Amino acid sequence: MTTVAPVRSAARALEAHLADPYDPALPGSFHRALAADRAAAFPADLCRTVQEWGVAELLIPAAHGGRLRGLEEAFELCRVLARRDLTAAIALGSNLLASLPVWLRGSAGQRAAVARLLRSGGYLSFALSERAHGADLVAGGTTGTRDGDTWHLEGEKYLINNTGHAGAATITARTGSGPRGLTLFLAGLPATPPGADAPGDAPADSPGGGPGWHRLPKVATHGLRGSELGGLALTGLTVHRTDAVGRVGSGLETILETFQLTRVLVAGLALGALDTCLRRTLGFARTRRLYDGPVIALEPVARRLVDAFTDLLVGETLAAGACRAAHDRPGQLPLQSLCAKYLIPHRATGAIESLGVVLGARSYLTDPQQEPVFEKMRRDCAVTGLFDGATPVVLGGLADQLAPLAEARAAGRPDTRGMTALFAPDPDGDTGTAPLDPERMALDTDEDAVAAGLDRLAAVLEGPHPPPGLTAARHAELRTLTGRLRTALAALDAQAIALAADPGQRRTGAAYDLAARYTHLHAAGACAWRWLAHREAAPADPAAGPAGTDPAAGLLADGGWLTLCLRRLAGQAGILPPAPALDGLDAAALTTLNDLYDRNLLFSVTGFPLAGRTTDGVS
Amino acid sequence: MRDDHAERFPAEALATLDAWGYRALQVPEEYGGRLTSLEELSAIGRVVAGRDPAVTLIANSPLGAAMPVWLAGSTAQRRAVADAVLGGAWVALGITERAHGADLLASETTVRRDGDGYLVDGEKWLINNAGRARYVCLLARHPDRTGMRSLSFVLMDLAALPPTAYTVLPRITTHGMRAAQIAGIRFHGARVPAGALIGRPGSGLELAAAALAITRTLVPALSLGVLETALRCCTAFLHDRRLYGGAATDIPYVREELAAALVDLRAAEAVARACVRAPHLLPDLVPVTSAVTKYLVPRTVEDRMRQLAVVLGSRSYLREGHWSGLFEKLRRDVTLFGLFDGSEPVVLSALTAQASCLDAPADPRRADALFTPEAVTGPLFGHATGPFAEDDPVTAGTAEACAALARHTADPVLTGAAGALRAAGERVRAEAADALDPRSLAGQQFADRYARLFAATCLARTALAAGEAPPWLGPGLLALLEPGRRMPAERAAALWNDVLAHAATGPAGHPGAPVAAVRGGEDR
Structure with a gap:
């Protein structure tokens, strides 16, 4: 029996509760997710099942009466739910997105109201974006006008999830000028009773509303077709003075704090989708025969499978560190969440495209009788790059930080206390559970303690005693890889400083490319920390470790995991050319991947067990 | 867009193209069509694709699906297919099988000698226009042969077969090209005349x-x-x-x-x-x-x-x-x-x-004509294309x-x-x-x-x-x-x-596309 760390126990319980995803009779099955998607219907059965299981308690922080102890718990829940259906995961995730401002900055009364709504199985919307402005938050046209003890909200919010059925929304409105002119309001959106006439000012096609507001029609989308995605028309919605979340004028700050947290959760959605796509493709490659052998025996196919697996391993490492930092090193979170938000959805989407080449024509089919899970996941996962700051926004934000980070790195060693705990494969009970404290959160990261993992790794590898568990060849390769990554980071720092000196370079492709490359080097630092943490925690002899129960343990212990991740990141950052052939490490990774598949574990180093197969259907 | 969302055959758009004369471009000139140049055809296809890729996929399918006939068919076969296409018929290409994909030699569909004709059995998968096509160019295996010469193309005229001889399988829906009608087709002892084979027996691959x-x-x-x-x-x-x-x-x-x-x-x-x-x-x-x-x-x-x-x-x-x-x-x-x-x-x-074509010395001048600005016409399928290039003059x-x-x-x-x-x-x-x-x-x-x-x-x-x-x-x-x-x-x-x-510029605004006639209101 595999054990999982406490931080993953909620996700494990949910996964077990939802049971076999291949059983069409169950609400958490691929079959039902596809049927809902095809009908553009909300996956109500699955969401109700998850709510009845008790997910509301995990959307409410323990400090406010719920059971959520850390962001990582929410991340793992996102991941296991997303592997079945992103539409459901995102609907429930949007509840957390909309309530986080209240958990961070709200009043006791607001917290009680949100908790009540969540516990009653309700939905919330995070009503920020607008049709004409999108990424430009400060340009929002929705206004809040003060009138004694009340505010009147006017404007339109567009492309907002859950608006079709939300019972409340956190609405951003302009209450003054400039960046300090935005305020968040928590507004109830009572459902129109069935059979009641539409409110007076709502158009005939509105799905409902109330005095001073109505819901906009559902928006048809590429993926997430069953989502209750739409918008809100505010035509004078009246809220009370006490409905402002935090101080009047503090909206932008609260939004940026919220995004730091949710951008990491979005990565969990992408990783869940990639897990399912990889599982499906691997299953296909193992059984399908081409040219007198299984497809998996074709070298380019094995390459794609190992690469997708490695992308998952890198992604979960980067994300776990960011989740824990939110609690223990909040000053690192602004940078980590930007890196995770760019790199993980970007690589997951790319990996899914690559796996689509293996599936060939099957990747293109939506027919319920054929191979439709992959096609739906691919469409759904494409949204993760857009959420909570699309790629240009994220890379632009990151590009602006590169020069200060480079200068900090040049000035001296960053504070790396506690970094190994942030990245340990299995965190102890105290890591990442301190209450979220908005007063400790920052808007920018001063120094990159994550990338500093490469320095620590170099020191260990160059030390007088070669690390136990590594063969000489592996040790040599790791030294070379680490050296090249550090050299690349130094070169990037120089470029960032040069670029920052030229104001004409802001928002150029060159600046965004530099930021994108940085996320890979940052992720390499995260991988270094994880491996160092593993070494501290586990016996170095692979045979003595828990290799018998966890297929990934051997790969972690002998440095294979680290080499695989660093090779991949170096390749993606343009530091290493693609290898012309598979080698022993690739073969070992493929063995681990197959082993995880056979034992029905998540493609991860966490030994996370998936619900048992009780049926043998393909989808 | 509406056909796409409804997963509906784009009949109206295709009728518009037919009225303009697109169908004639699917048949070589010597068989009564207007096709003289692949370059011209692709320039026109490009314009249609810029409006609706699904329509262009279907509109170009008669030529693509009947390619074995144009390359190696008998005069009678070419004439029959040409007349049918010009008369509004569709053609399908039956190569892929569900279990074998790109591995053509593993085909399980068979063509067996039976008296003065052949019997065809087996199933092809992911066939565009299945259910609408009159002709299917079908790749099948001779059960008594093995290796590279074990396959032949058979021209299946569905209009000449009894309905019991084949089944069109349920339609398969797809990620994109949702207006296209893609399905499988299964033949059960379908009897065809000796003249149904396209080219030499065993030349299928x-x-x-x-x-x-x-x-x-x-x-x-x-x-x-x-x-x-x-x-x-x-x-x-x-x-x-x-x-x-x-x-x-x-x-x-x-x-x-x-x-x-x-x-x-x-x-x-x-x-x-x-x-x-x-x-x-x-x-x-x-x-x-x-x-x-x-x-x-x-x-x-x-x-x-x-x-x-x-x-x-x-x-x-x-x-x-x-x-x-x-x-x-x-x-x-x-x-x-x-x-x-x-x-x-x-x-x-x-x-x-x-x-290996890179190892042979080649005269770059032989390729000059590929790059000149003048449009090219000329015999389409007159030259035999070998399986290997001897050299690379490009x-x-x-x-x-x-x-x-x-x-x-x-x-x-x-x-x-x-x-x-x-x-x-x-x-x-x-x-x-x-x-x-x-x-x-x-x-x-x-x-x-x-x-x-x-x-x-x-x-x-x-x-x-x-x-x-x-x-x-x-x-x-x-x-x-x-x-x-x-x-x-x-x-x-x-x-x-x-x-x-x-x-x-408008969709037809690029040079080399003589197709002002397909201009029309875009669905904006």
Whole structure:
């Protein structure tokens, strides 16, 4: 029996509760997710099942009466739910997105109201974006006008999830000028009773509303077709003075704090989708025969499978560190969440495209009788790059930080206390559970303690005693890889400083490319920390470790995991050319991947067990 | 858009094309149609693809599906198919099987001798137009044969078969091209006359290769039509979009991305054009040109569509709104062009298998005609295309082209690109000497480099033949050789007016497309 760390126990319980995803009779099955998607219907059965299981308690922080102890718990829940259906995961995730401002900055009364709504199985919307402005938050046209003890909200919010059925929304409105002119309001959106006439000012096609507001029609989308995605028309919605979340004028700050947290959760959605796509493709490659052998025996196919697996391993490492930092090193979170938000959805989407080449024509089919899970996941996962700051926004934000980070790195060693705990494969009970404290959160990261993992790794590898568990060849390769990554980071720092000196370079492709490359080097630092943490925690002899129960343990212990991740990141950052052939490490990774598949574990180093197969259907 | 959302056969759009005379372009002139030039056909197909890729897929299917007949059929077969197509019939190509995909030799569908005719049994899968087609060009195995000569194409005339002889399987729905009717078809002891075999018995595998070489040559233009419209759609949206106190197109990154899309379009169209002329002018090189263009053009377009989706942001995800959500549809549809008639690994393997042509000395002058500006017509399918190219007169001219480009010293991007092209040529030639397994990783990587070298050489020689060195030429060569590398920001800025000009032209506005008649109201 595999054990999982406490931080993953909620996700494990949910996964077990939802049971076999291949059983069409169950609400958490691929079959039902596809049927809902095809009908553009909300996956109500699955969401109700998850709510009845008790997910509301995990959307409410323990400090406010719920059971959520850390962001990582929410991340793992996102991941296991997303592997079945992103539409459901995102609907429930949007509840957390909309309530986080209240958990961070709200009043006791607001917290009680949100908790009540969540516990009653309700939905919330995070009503920020607008049709004409999108990424430009400060340009929002929705206004809040003060009138004694009340505010009147006017404007339109567009492309907002859950608006079709939300019972409340956190609405951003302009209450003054400039960046300090935005305020968040928590507004109830009572459902129109069935059979009641539409409110007076709502158009005939509105799905409902109330005095001073109505819901906009559902928006048809590429993926997430069953989502209750739409918008809100505010035509004078009246809220009370006490409905402002935090101080009047503090909206932008609260939004940026919220995004730091949710951008990491979005990565969990992408990783869940990639897990399912990889599982499906691997299953296909193992059984399908081409040219007198299984497809998996074709070298380019094995390459794609190992690469997708490695992308998952890198992604979960980067994300776990960011989740824990939110609690223990909040000053690192602004940078980590930007890196995770760019790199993980970007690589997951790319990996899914690559796996689509293996599936060939099957990747293109939506027919319920054929191979439709992959096609739906691919469409759904494409949204993760857009959420909570699309790629240009994220890379632009990151590009602006590169020069200060480079200068900090040049000035001296960053504070790396506690970094190994942030990245340990299995965190102890105290890591990442301190209450979220908005007063400790920052808007920018001063120094990159994550990338500093490469320095620590170099020191260990160059030390007088070669690390136990590594063969000489592996040790040599790791030294070379680490050296090249550090050299690349130094070169990037120089470029960032040069670029920052030229104001004409802001928002150029060159600046965004530099930021994108940085996320890979940052992720390499995260991988270094994880491996160092593993070494501290586990016996170095692979045979003595828990290799018998966890297929990934051997790969972690002998440095294979680290080499695989660093090779991949170096390749993606343009530091290493693609290898012309598979080698022993690739073969070992493929063995681990197959082993995880056979034992029905998540493609991860966490030994996370998936619900048992009780049926043998393909989808 | 409505046919797409409803997964409905685009009857109205096809009727419009028929009325214009598109159907006649599906039949060679000598059999009563109007097809004289693949180059012309692809230019027209591109325009239709820019409006609706699903319609162009279906509208071009009679020619593509009947290719075995045009290449190797008897006069009677050609005449029968020509008359049926001109009369409004559809044709389907039955090659793929559910369990075997690209592995044609593993086909389980059989054609057995039975008295003076044949009996056909078995099932084909993912057949476009199944259920609508009168004729199916079916690849089947002779059970008494093994190996490379065990397959034949059979021309199945469904109108001549009793309804019990075949079953059209339920329709299969797809990611994009949702208006297309794709299904399987199963034959149960279907009896056909001896004259139903296409070409020599046992010639099926080579005929499949020859037929696919032609369709692989035609598909890339359809991808280009999609990119053309997508770029126009993105430019229009971003031009009107206000962000951070200005137009979104004031952001340098946005301009760079749109300019890079234009460069990709120009570069890829030069490659597609040279390659679509090859069946007319240099048929012995078709095994190379067909693989290069089918690999590189759809891939370049797909990658660029993904980049454009990033620039477009959440609008790329909507199935409504700006231009009725057209971008989203194009993005789904265009993915098929890379997959069908030979997916990426299949065409890369096919190209690796041609590597030995690089060892033979070749006269670059033999390829000059591929790159001249004059349109090409002439016998379509008169020359036999062998399975292997003997030499490669296109890349035999790489060094010479580089030397000519390097003289443009006022354009440092171009001289840099010329240097990169020369280096790529030397590397690929050196690597071609190793006998690589086409299905190995190294084999596929080699094919990628060879395709890029070949494509960039096509672009360079096209520009030299026209005596032009436009500002996008250097970036275009680099985009083909080193995808993902960003052009200098100043060059992107210099191309901005070209982007705007592209956005301002109508769908039929590019040169070489004599198709004003298909102009019509776009569903915006």
